[in-house]
Amino acid sequence: MNYWIGVASKDHVELGVAGGFCQLCHGKSAPLNKMKVGDWLIYYAPKLSLQTREACQEFIAIGQVLPGDTYSFEMAPGFVPFRKDIAFLKNIRSVPLRIVSEFPLWQKYRSRLRFGHFQIPKELFEFIASSMKQSD
Numbered sequence: 174m175n176y177w178i179g180v181a182s183k184d185h186v187e188l189g190v191a192g193g194f195c196q197l198c199h200g201k202s203a204p205l206n207k208m209k210v211g212d213w214l215i216y217y218a219p220k221l222s223l224q225t226r227e228a229c230q231e232f233i234a235i236g237q238v239l240p241g242d243t244y245s246f247e248m249a250p251g252f253v254p255f256r257k258d259i260a261f262l263k264n265i266r267s268v269p270l271r272i273v274s275e276f277p278l279w280q281k282y283r284s285r286l287r288f289g290h291f292q293i294p295k296e297l298f299e300f301i302a303s304s305m306k307q308s309d
Contacts, residue, residue, distance in 0.1 A: 175212045176298035180289045183218040183229045190234050190261045197290045200254020204290035205243040212238045215301055230270045236261035265305045276300050
């Protein structure tokens with residue numbers, strides 16, 4: 174099992190969570206093909222929307238890769254990105270980047286946010302995921 178961070182604007186992540194899928198790196202298939210059934214993905218949103226500069230800077234969704242291949246989906250005429258089905262956890266809260274920045278292991282990975290998709294160790298995943306889970 175592997176653990177990943179995907180980077181997308183908050184509005185795009187919300188579309189994926191509502192539809193049970195992920196898209197990464199402006200719809201490219203390569204990052205999705207790296208993820209296998211049972212892998213975990215945490216989404217980080219640097220901005221609220223692709224069209225704005227308004228910052229979000231939060232980890233906002235967690236999901237597990239479901240069985241099935243990467244597939245294309247026509248979102249608009251001429252825009253056919255690739256997707257992968259994900260079972261997103263419910264009842265999570267967003268976690269500001271500054272909280273994760275306090276975890277020493279994060280320093281090794283923070284510069285990778287600009288790549289849009291990267292693998293992280295289980296220990297870092299568990300720290301972020303535990304911060305996002307709502308306590309009852």
